[in-house]
Amino acid sequence: MMKYTEMTARQRQAEYDAVLADYEKQKALGLKLNMARGKPSTEQLNMVMDMCSVLVKPEDFVSDGIDSRNYGNVDGLPAAKALFADILGCKPEQCFVGGNASLQLMYDAISKAYTHGLLHSEKPWSKLEKVKWLCPAPGYDRHFKVTQTFGAELITVPMTADGPDMDRVEELIQDPAVKGMWNVPKYSNPEGVVYSDETIRRIASMKPAAPDFMLMWDNAYCIHEFEGDFVPFADILSLCAEYGNADMVYEFASTSKVTFPGAGVSVMATSEANLAYLKPIINIQTIGYDKINQLRHVKYLKNKEHTLALMQRHAAILRPKFHTVLDALDREIAPLGIGTWKRPMGGYFVSYDAMPGTAKRALALCKEAGVTMTGAGATFPYGEDPRDSNIRIAPSLPPVEELQQAIAIFCICVKLAALEKLGV
Amino acid sequence: MMKYTEMTARQRQAEYDAVLADYEKQKALGLKLNMARGKPSTEQLNMVMDMCSVLVKPEDFVSDGIDSRNYGNVDGLPAAKALFADILGCKPEQCFVGGNASLQLMYDAISKAYTHGLLHSEKPWSKLEKVKWLCPAPGYDRHFKVTQTFGAELITVPMTADGPDMDRVEELIQDPAVKGMWNVPKYSNPEGVVYSDETIRRIASMKPAAPDFMLMWDNAYCIHEFEGDFVPFADILSLCAEYGNADMVYEFASTSKVTFPGAGVSVMATSEANLAYLKPIINIQTIGYDKINQLRHVKYLKNKEHTLALMQRHAAILRPKFHTVLDALDREIAPLGIGTWKRPMGGYFVSYDAMPGTAKRALALCKEAGVTMTGAGATFPYGEDPRDSNIRIAPSLPPVEELQQAIAIFCICVKLAALEKLGV
Numbered sequence: 001m002m003k004y005t006e007m008t009a010r011q012r013q014a015e016y017d018a019v020l021a022d023y024e025k026q027k028a029l030g031l032k033l034n035m036a037r038g039k040p041s042t043e044q045l046n047m048v049m050d051m052c053s054v055l056v057k058p059e060d061f062v063s064d065g066i067d068s069r070n071y072g073n074v075d076g077l078p079a080a081k082a083l084f085a086d087i088l089g090c091k092p093e094q095c096f097v098g099g100n101a102s103l104q105l106m107y108d109a110i111s112k113a114y115t116h117g118l119l120h121s122e123k124p125w126s127k128l129e130k131v132k133w134l135c136p137a138p139g140y141d142r143h144f145k146v147t148q149t150f151g152a153e154l155i156t157v158p159m160t161a162d163g164p165d166m167d168r169v170e171e172l173i174q175d176p177a178v179k180g181m182w183n184v185p186k187y188s189n190p191e192g193v194v195y196s197d198e199t200i201r202r203i204a205s206m207k208p209a210a211p212d213f214m215l216m217w218d219n220a221y222c223i224h225e226f227e228g229d230f231v232p233f234a235d236i237l238s239l240c241a242e243y244g245n246a247d248m249v250y251e252f253a254s255t256s257k258v259t260f261p262g263a264g265v266s267v268m269a270t271s272e273a274n275l276a277y278l279k280p281i282i283n284i285q286t287i288g289y290d291k292i293n294q295l296r297h298v299k300y301l302k303n304k305e306h307t308l309a310l311m312q313r314h315a316a317i318l319r320p321k322f323h324t325v326l327d328a329l330d331r332e333i334a335p336l337g338i339g340t341w342k343r344p345m346g347g348y349f350v351s352y353d354a355m356p357g358t359a360k361r362a363l364a365l366c367k368e369a370g371v372t373m374t375g376a377g378a379t380f381p382y383g384e385d386p387r388d389s390n391i392r393i394a395p396s397l398p399p400v401e402e403l404q405q406a407i408a409i410f411c412i413c414v415k416l417a418a419l420e421k422l423g424v
Numbered sequence: 425m426m427k428y429t430e431m432t433a434r435q436r437q438a439e440y441d442a443v444l445a446d447y448e449k450q451k452a453l454g455l456k457l458n459m460a461r462g463k464p465s466t467e468q469l470n471m472v473m474d475m476c477s478v479l480v481k482p483e484d485f486v487s488d489g490i491d492s493r494n495y496g497n498v499d500g501l502p503a504a505k506a507l508f509a510d511i512l513g514c515k516p517e518q519c520f521v522g523g524n525a526s527l528q529l530m531y532d533a534i535s536k537a538y539t540h541g542l543l544h545s546e547k548p549w550s551k552l553e554k555v556k557w558l559c560p561a562p563g564y565d566r567h568f569k570v571t572q573t574f575g576a577e578l579i580t581v582p583m584t585a586d587g588p589d590m591d592r593v594e595e596l597i598q599d600p601a602v603k604g605m606w607n608v609p610k611y612s613n614p615e616g617v618v619y620s621d622e623t624i625r626r627i628a629s630m631k632p633a634a635p636d637f638m639l640m641w642d643n644a645y646c647i648h649e650f651e652g653d654f655v656p657f658a659d660i661l662s663l664c665a666e667y668g669n670a671d672m673v674y675e676f677a678s679t680s681k682v683t684f685p686g687a688g689v690s691v692m693a694t695s696e697a698n699l700a701y702l703k704p705i706i707n708i709q710t711i712g713y714d715k716i717n718q719l720r721h722v723k724y725l726k727n728k729e730h731t732l733a734l735m736q737r738h739a740a741i742l743r744p745k746f747h748t749v750l751d752a753l754d755r756e757i758a759p760l761g762i763g764t765w766k767r768p769m770g771g772y773f774v775s776y777d778a779m780p781g782t783a784k785r786a787l788a789l790c791k792e793a794g795v796t797m798t799g800a801g802a803t804f805p806y807g808e809d810p811r812d813s814n815i816r817i818a819p820s821l822p823p824v825e826e827l828q829q830a831i832a833i834f835c836i837c838v839k840l841a842a843l844e845k846l847g848v
Contacts, residue, residue, distance in 0.1 A: 037495065045493045046482050056477070058470050069469045069684040071461065099523050100714040107709040114539055115550065115574060126539065126550035142708070149708045150539060260493040263716040284566070284573045285531040290524040290714065292687040 003337035004418055016424040019415045023369065026409050031370040033406035038189070038348035039397040040261055043317050048259050048310070054299035061292065068291035074283045075275065076267075080294040084267040086304040087223060088253060089235035094269045096279070099289040102254040102266035106216060107146050109250055109268065112281055113179070113214065114150050119247055119277040121212040125150075125179065134172055134181035136164035138351055138379035138390045140189040143182040143218065152179070154381035159188065163195035166202045173208035180214035186233050187221035190351040190379055190392035192344020197234065204239035208248070215240070217251040223304075223311050224257060225346040226318040230308050237269060246271040255297055257314070257348065258307065265297045318348075321395040324403045325350050332411040338418040350393040351379070358417035359388045365413035371406050427761035428842055440848040443839045447793065450833050455794040457830040462613070462772035463821040464685055467741050472683050472734070478723040485716065492715035498707045499699065500691075504718040508691040510728040511647060512677060513659035518693045520703070523713040526678040526690035530640060531570050533674055533692065536705055537603070537638065538574050543671055543701040545636040549574075549603065558596055558605035560588035562775055562803035562814045564613040567606040567642065576603070578805035583612065587619035590626045597632035604638035610657050611645035614775040614803055614816035616768020621658065628663035632672070639664070641675040647728075647735050648681060649770040650742040654732050661693060670695040679721055681738070681772065682731065689721045742772075745819040748827050749774050756835040762842040774817040775803070782841035783812045789837035795830050 004012065055061055061068045063079045075081070076097025085092040098105045117124040125131050133152040135144050136159050144154055155172060158165045163185065172178055183203070185195040195203075203215065217236050225231060240249040249271075255264035270278075301307045326343060329352070333339050341352045354362055359376040366373050374392040377385040393410070395403055428436065479485055485492045488502045499505070500521025509516040522529045541548040549555050557576040559568050560583050568578055579596060582589045587609065596602055607627070609619040619627075627639065641660050649655060664673040673695075679688035694702075725731045750767060753776070757763045764777045778786055783800040790797050798816040801809040817834070819827055 039495055042482075042491065045485075045491065049482060052479060058466075058473060061469075067466065067469065069686055071463055071680075071685045101710045101712075104710040111535060111539060111709075115535060124550070126548070142711075145708050149705065256495075260716060261495045262493055262712055263714045281573065284569050285535075286525045286528045287566075288525075288686055290687045290717065292684060293714065293717070 001335040003335070004422055005337060009423070012419055012422060013424050016416070016419045019412055019419065023365070023412050023416060026412060027369040031405060031409070033370060033402055033409070034372045034397055035394050035403070035406050035410070036372045036374050037397070038257070038394050040257055040314075041317065041397050041399070044314055045260060047313060047317070048300070051259055051296055051300040055292065055296055060299075061295065063295050063298065066291070068295045071287045073291060074286065074288045075279055076289065077291050077294045077298065079298045080265065083298050083301060083303065084253065084269065087307060088219065088251065088267070088269055090237045090251070090269045093272055094237055094275070096268045096270070096275055097289065097294055098266045098268065100263050100266065100293070102218070102220070102252040102256070102268075103142055103146075105266050105268045106143075106218065106252055108282070108285070109278070110146060110150060110214070112278065113212070116281055118212040118214070119274055128177075130177045132175065132178045134164075134169060134178060135381045136182065137381060138190055138392070139182060140184060140218070141374070141378040141383070143216070144381045147180070147182070148382065156381050159191060159193060161193060163188075163193060163199035166199055170202070170206065173206055173210075173213065176209040178208065179210050179212065180216055182216050182218070184218050184220055185236070186219060187224060187344060187347025189220065189347065190349035190390075191342055192347045192349065192351065193342070194231070200234050200236065200239065204236060204245060205243040206245070206248075213248055215249040217249055219251055219253045221347040222253050223308055224348070225311065226315040226322060227345040230311070231346070237271070241271070247274050250274070255301070258310065259297060259300065263293065265294050318396060320400055321403055322350065324400055325393055325395045325407050328404070328407040328411055333414065336415065336418070339414055348394060348396050350395065352391045352393055352414075353389045354391055354414050355418045355421055356387040356389045358414070358421050359385060359391050361420065362414045362417035363391065365416055366410055369409050369413065371409045373410070425759040427759070428846055429761060433847070436843055436846060437848050440840070440843045443836055443843065447789070447836050447840060450836060451793040453794075455829060455833070457794060457826055457833070458796045458821055459818050459827070459830050459834070460796045460798050461821070462681070462818045464681055464738075465741065465821050465823070468738055469684060471737060471741070472724070475683055475720055475724040479716065479720055484723075485719065487719050487722065490715070492719045495711045497715060498710065498712045499703055500713065501715050501718045501722065503722045504689065507722050507725060507727065508677065508693065511731060512643065512675065512691070512693055514661045514675070514693045517696055518661055518699070520692045520694070520699055521713065521718055522690045522692065524687050524690065524717070526642070526644070526676040526680070526692075527566060527570075529690050529692045530567075530642065530676055532706070532709070533702070534570060534574060534638070536702065537636070540705055542636040542638070543698055552601075554601045556599065556602045558588075558593060558602060559805045560606065561805060562614055562816070563606060564608060564642070565798070565802040565807070567640070568805050571604070571606070572806065580805050583615060583617060585617060587617060587623035590623055594626070594630065597630055597634075597637065600633035602632065603634050603636065604640055606640050606642070608642050608644055609660070610643060611648060611768055611771025613644065613771065614773035614814075615766055616771045616773065616775065617766070618655070624658050624660065624663065628660060628669060629667040630669070630672075637672055639673040641673055643675055643677045645771040646677050647732055648772070649735065650739040650746060651769040654735070655770070661695070665695070671698050674698070679725070682734065683721060683724065687717065689718050742820060744824055745827055746774065748824055749817055749819045749831050752828075752831040752835055757838065760839065760842070763838055772818060772820050774819065776815045776817055776838075777813045778815055778838050779842045779845055780811040780813045782838065782845050783809060783815050785844065786837045786841035787815065789840055790834055793833050793837065795833045797834070
């Protein structure tokens with residue numbers, strides 16, 4: 001095999017004819033495969049079924065004297081706060097334990113900035129002329145859409161191998177209209193980048209012009225290694241406090257990829273001052289989240305150590321899937337010089353950078369052949385990848401055999417798109 | 425016994441001395457009793473424990489081909505929509521099934537009116553000079569607080585035996601700044617009033633000046649009779665549609681007082697056009713609510729008929745509690761002419777109107793004697809009862825023996841407050 005750019009026109013035409021024939025063959029199979037979303041597989045769901053039998057008798061439902069079945073305790077069960085504090089390395093009193101979705105806690109925190117203002121806001125953001133928001137990209141589409149839906153101007157910050165480009169961030173936060181920044185600091189979505197210690201310190205010590213700057217720290221993959229052991233990670237709350245930024249940070253996590261994606265438990269960890277400000281506002285929205293499900297998780301997951309052991313069992317299911325994808329890329333794409341990717345050690349994605357100007361076309365070809373992928377551009381603000389290059393691959397849901405078929409088709413499609421671009 | 429107003433000063437003094445002696449005796453017991461919130465009792469929670477064992481094997485978790493354990497289906501499981509449509513008398517496609525709290529669905533609907541605007545809004549309400557809101561009172565304090573927290577001006581509408589004073593409502597909605605109205609149409613909180621057919625028709629046929637008027641229809645007690653059989657109730661969605669107001673109404677209900685208060689399932693029922701508008705906005709807030717809990721409810725409650733049978737078992741627990749309260753009032757207070765109340769047939773409250781100017785004092789006395797009640801004024805906008813008269817009694821939580829003590833103390837306190845007012 002040789003690089004496509006080094007081929008003669010005739011060689012490229014021959015390659016195109018061969019790849020196109022492969023494509024037509026695959027398309028004729030009428031497959032329906034999905035690598036679009038970071039959904040755990042049925043095998044993973046079946047693995048945690050014991051969670052459904054930890055609460056049986058009425059007395060099981062009582063925790064620290066609180067009947068989890070009844071109303072109340074808007075910030076969650078103390079035992080659930082303790083569990084999350086153990087996992088995140090923060091304090092239980094910094095934890096607000098919510099419902100089944102950390103995305104909802106993020107959305108609601110930002111929504112309250114708009115309707116009520118935050119602890120250090122001069123006024124609700126809905127009364128401001130302009131709100132700008134930093135979006136390290138490639139990043140998580142659902143993050144970007146949250147700030148977009150409230151009308152914020154999204155500013156792309158390039159991702160590096162160490163996290164966001166901090167020179168750029170430090171320059172941008174001089175603007176008081178810049179009110180916040182998205183982060184997935186460990187195994188970033190989609191690249192699997194782990195922010196370096198230096199980047200994290202630079203983030204924690206930022207001096208944004210906005211007094212109510214929101215450092216959104218979505219620690220979605222805090223214990224989600226699929227290669228090797230658990231990698232300890234800095235507690236962003238104490239780091240921020242160390243630099244006088246205690247009220248700047250809002251950390252999020254959930255058990256969506258630990259127990260059940262649709263029925264996990266979420267947490268927002270932030271300063272006690274922020275919680276003292278936010279709790280009465282949230283208490284108007286709800287009397288409390290589902291404490292039974294919180295207690296179910298406490299009884300099943302027990303503590304950090306026990307949870308990490310469970311994560312190793314998830315890893316055993318996920319690892320061969322990531323290897324399937326990465327091996328195929330190594331074998332099929334690497335020699336052709338038409339794409340680059342990183343080898344993540346955790347998280348739920350492989351980020352593939354196609355030859356610029358070919359991502360949309362490649363994914364259109366995938367779709368036509370029955371392989372659903374996250375839309376091209378989704379990893380950038382407004383869904384617009386300026387280079388039309390980044391593609392997010394989510395290998396977790398399909399069984400390995402289906403994944404082999406899906407990634408084979410994906411490789412064919414990126415080849416075809418590259419050949420079309422180079423001219424055949 | 426004779427009416428306090430008909431007593432001579434000397435008689436009143438003697439009565440005061442006797443009641444005060446009773447009060448001191450009760451206070452000395454150091455009781456800790458609670459009639460503050462409409463919380464179901466432990467007996468009711470224990471009665472529905474079978475709900476926790478309806479989902480066991482992995483295949484139990486699949487409903488209409490959807491794995492309830494995984495992500496997705498922002499508007500809920502089809503089976504859950506069908507259950508709520510059966511109970512409310514609307515269509516499944518009008519139901520958005522949410523998480524554990526209908527209050528949250530109400531808050532979020534109004535929050536989105538402020539941040540995004542509704543289907544027929546000219547702009548988000550946060551961009552308006554003024555938003556006004558109609559609050560039939562006495563009413564539910566948590567309702568009033570939702571609209572207050574967003575800065576709406578709350579306008580009190582008097583409640584009558586048939587529901588809100590519709591002459592007043594029809595006049596007030598001529599103002600385009602009046603954007604909505606709270607309602608608990610069946611067994612209203614706190615009076616237990618069931619809106620009459622005529623009132624409901626007048627509401628459904630309203631012509632508010634605001635094109636995006638929100639008729640908030642909190643059908644919290646839709647199947648919550650504690651005396652007698654289920655009372656059929658109009659489907660407000662089809663009634664509104666009949667009068668060309670299909671998009672005006674947002675109905676809410678939940679299983680908080682059917683299964684577990686803290687871990688039930690909630691629903692918002694509204695026009696398909698409203699849902700088509702709101703679903704994509706809500707889908708930015710969350711990927712979906714807890715579908716496992718939705719399915720648990722579907723399997724346990726089955727359908728309306730089966731749910732009504734369960735509600736009769738709740739009624740059997742609640743009935744003696746309401747009788748305890750009402751009997752005490754009949755016996756202790758009625759002959760004295762110092763208070764009035766209604767005899768509700770369903771819901772969770774007894775509404776007591778004390779001699780004007782004595783509610784705060786009576787509740788302060790209760791508190792001192794160890795009986796916690798909903799704060800005086802809570803049933804009015806801004807927590808201010810202009811007559812300082814209405815008191816909400818919640819008999820559901822304490823066992824009957826405790827309730828007997830609590831209501832005895834309550835009677836003593838309203839007597840003392842009245843005697844103080846009349847002069848001793």
